[in-house]
Amino acid sequence: MLEVEICDIKMKNPTVLAAGVLGSTAASLNWAARSGAGAVVTKSFGMEPNKGYPNPTTVEVEGGIINAIGLSNPGVENFRKELEKLEGKVPQIASIYGSTPEEFAHIASRVENMVDALELNISCPHAMEGCGASIGQNPDLTTQVVKAVKKSVKSPVIVKLTPNVTDIVEIAQAAEDGGADALTLINSLGPGMRIDLETARPVLSNRFGGMSGPAIKPVALHCVYQVHQRVNLPIMGVGGIMNGNDVVEFLYAGASCVQIGTAVMYRGMEVFSRINSSLQKFMTDKGYQTVEEMVGLAHE
Amino acid sequence: MNFPQVIKINRIIEETPTVKTFIFPWEVTDETPGQFLMLWNFADEKPMSISIIDPVNDEIGVSVKMVGTFTKSLHKLQENDKLGLRGPYGNGFEIAGSRVLAVGGGIGMAPISAFTEEASRRGVEVDVVTAATTKGEILFQERLEITGANVLPTTDDGSHGFCGFATELAEKLIKNEDYDMMVVCGPEIMMKKLFAISNRYQLPGQFSLERYMKCALGICGQCCVDDVGWRICVEGPVLWTDQLKMVTEFGNYRRDSSGIKKTF
Numbered sequence: 166m167l168e169v170e171i172c173d174i175k176m177k178n179p180t181v182l183a184a185g186v187l188g189s190t191a192a193s194l195n196w197a198a199r200s201g202a203g204a205v206v207t208k209s210f211g212m213e214p215n216k217g218y219p220n221p222t223t224v225e226v227e228g229g230i231i232n233a234i235g236l237s238n239p240g241v242e243n244f245r246k247e248l249e250k251l252e253g254k255v256p257q258i259a260s261i262y263g264s265t266p267e268e269f270a271h272i273a274s275r276v277e278n279m280v281d282a283l284e285l286n287i288s289c290p291h292a293m294e295g296c297g298a299s300i301g302q303n304p305d306l307t308t309q310v311v312k313a314v315k316k317s318v319k320s321p322v323i324v325k326l327t328p329n330v331t332d333i334v335e336i337a338q339a340a341e342d343g344g345a346d347a348l349t350l351i352n353s354l355g356p357g358m359r360i361d362l363e364t365a366r367p368v369l370s371n372r373f374g375g376m377s378g379p380a381i382k383p384v385a386l387h388c389v390y391q392v393h394q395r396v397n398l399p400i401m402g403v404g405g406i407m408n409g410n411d412v413v414e415f416l417y418a419g420a421s422c423v424q425i426g427t428a429v430m431y432r433g434m435e436v437f438s439r440i441n442s443s444l445q446k447f448m449t450d451k452g453y454q455t456v457e458e459m460v461g462l463a464h465e
Numbered sequence: 466m467n468f469p470q471v472i473k474i475n476r477i478i479e480e481t482p483t484v485k486t487f488i489f490p491w492e493v494t495d496e497t498p499g500q501f502l503m504l505w506n507f508a509d510e511k512p513m514s515i516s517i518i519d520p521v522n523d524e525i526g527v528s529v530k531m532v533g534t535f536t537k538s539l540h541k542l543q544e545n546d547k548l549g550l551r552g553p554y555g556n557g558f559e560i561a562g563s564r565v566l567a568v569g570g571g572i573g574m575a576p577i578s579a580f581t582e583e584a585s586r587r588g589v590e591v592d593v594v595t596a597a598t599t600k601g602e603i604l605f606q607e608r609l610e611i612t613g614a615n616v617l618p619t620t621d622d623g624s625h626g627f628c629g630f631a632t633e634l635a636e637k638l639i640k641n642e643d644y645d646m647m648v649v650c651g652p653e654i655m656m657k658k659l660f661a662i663s664n665r666y667q668l669p670g671q672f673s674l675e676r677y678m679k680c681a682l683g684i685c686g687q688c689c690v691d692d693v694g695w696r697i698c699v700e701g702p703v704l705w706t707d708q709l710k711m712v713t714e715f716g717n718y719r720r721d722s723s724g725i726k727k728t729f
C-alpha cells in the first residue's frame with residue numbers, strides 16, 4: 166500500500182532519511198533503513214575531508230533548529246569506504262557537493278556504482294564560498310552543474326533546491342533544463358540566527374545557519390506546490406515533516422515521496438515506522454489504495 | 466529549549482595541577498550521573514560530563530582537565546566569570562544492585578564521582594577505584610570518602626595507593642569480592658580491558674563513552690558509532706555491556722571532526 170517509485174527506484178514506503186541528518190556513516194544509514202525508512206540519503210560529501218565549523222553548530226529555536234555544521238565530511242575517497250558497508254536493504258542516495266560542475270561530476274562518477282541515485286546539494290545555506298546555495302541561487306550555474314553530472318553518470322540525478330530565492334520555479338526549471346531526473350524541495354530555510362542576551366553574541370560560531378523543523382513546513386509545502394504546478398519532474402518533499410498528516414499534505418501538494426530530517430531529533434529513529442503506520446491508517450480511512458493517488462490532489 | 470544558558474561560575478575548586486571543577490547555580494531536577502552538558506566559552510563548545518549534582522544547594526559542577534585550547538581557556542576563568550551551558554544530555558548510569566564497583570581513570574572520575582555520591586545516598590555499597598598516573602593527580606578521594614564509599618586510589622607510579630593500572634586492581638577486586646555491577650569511565654584503552662574483564666567474570670557493567678560531538682541533539686550524526694549507528698549523545702554516552710558488544714569500533718577507533726577514523 167505504501168510502495169512508491171521515483172526515477173525507477175522502488176521504495177517500500179515514501180519516507181526517506183534526509184541528507185545531513187546522521188548519515189555520515191554506513192552504520193547510521195543502515196540503522197535508518199532497519200528502522201523503517203523507505204530510502205536513505207547520505208550526509209553530503211565533497212572532494213576533500215572537511216572539518217566544518219567550530220561549535221556551537223546547532224541551536225534550537227521555536228519550531229525547529231538552526232544549524233551551521235558547515236558540511237563536515239571525510240571526503241569522497243573516505244566516504245566510499247562507508248558506502249561499501251551499506252547493507253542495501255533500501256535504496257541509497259548519495260548527497261554530494263562541490264564548487265564547480267567538474268567537481269560535482271568527478272564525485273558523482275566516483276560513487277555512482279555504489280548507490281541508486283545521486284542528490285546534488287546546491288542549496289546548503291551556510292556552505293563555504295562557492296558551494297551550496299551560491300550555486301542553487303543562480304539558474305545558469307544550476308543548469309551547468311546538473312548537465313555536467315548527467316554527462317558523467319548513468320544514475321538518476323536528483324537536485325536539492327534552496328527556498329532562499331526569489332522564484333524557486335525558475336531554479337527548478339533550470340535544473341530540469343540541465344536534465345535533472347527529480348527534485349528535492351527544500352533545503353533548510355534562511356539563513357537565520359539567534360543571539361544570546363547575556364553576552365550579545367550570536368550563538369552559532371558561524372553566526373547564522375539554516376533553519377529546519379516544523380516551523381518551515383508551510384514554506385516547504387508552498388515550494389512543492391508551486392514547482393509541481395510548473396515543472397514536470399517528480400518531487401521529494403522535505404521540510405518540517407513530523408507525522409503522517411504532514412506527509413499527506415506534502416503528497417497533496419505534489420510530492421511523490423518525502424524526506425524526514427529534524428523529526429529524528431524530536432522522535433528518534435522510530436519516527437519512520439511511526440509515520441508509515443499513521444500514513445497507512447489515514448489511507449485506509451480515506452480509501453486510498455496507493456500513495457500515488459494522493460500526489461497533487463491539492464491542485465484539482 | 467536547547468539554547469545555552471549563560472551562567473556565572475559560583476565556585477572553582479582546584480582539584481589537581483591539571484583539573485579544576487567549576488560549580489554553577491542550577492535548579493536540579495532529573496539530572497543523572499553520567500549525563501553531560503555542552504559548555505560554551507563563546508568561541509567553541511564541547512561536551513563535559515557532570516561531576517557534581519547537588520539538589521540540596523541547587524548546584525551543578527563539571528570537572529575539566531587541561532588538555533587543549535578549549536580547556537586551557539576554561540582554566541583561566543575566575544569565579545563570577547560566565548560560561549554558556551546547555552543540557553543535560555544523554556543517558557546516564559542506572560543505579561542497580563546493592564554492591565557496585567566503580568572505576569574511573571583520570572578525568573573519567575568526573576561522572577564516576579557523581580555516580581558514587583548518588584548511589585551511596587541511596588544505600589548502595591560502592592567500591593570506587595580512582596586511578597591516576599601519580600599521587601598529585603588522584604581525583605575526589607576525600608570527597609568520596611565522605612559518602613561512605615570505599616575509595617581505592619591507584620597510581621601508575623605507585624606514589625599513592627595501589628601501584629599499577631586500574632584494570633589490575635579492578636580484576637583483583639572482582640575476583641575476591643561479590644559485586645552486582647560495575648560502572649566505568651576513563652581512557653578507552655582502559656575501558657576496553659575492563660570490558661573484557663567484565664565479560665570474563667560475567668559481571669554486568671556500564672561504560673561511559675566519549676566521541677566527537679557537534680549538535681548533542683541527536684541529529685548531526687557526528688557521534689554515531691559502528692556498527693549499530695547509535696548516537697553517543699542520545700543512546701549513550703553510557704552503554705551496558707550487552708549494548709557495548711554491538712559497538713564494534715569500541716576500543717579500536719573513533720572519528721575526528723571531519724569523520725575520518727582515528728585508531729586508539
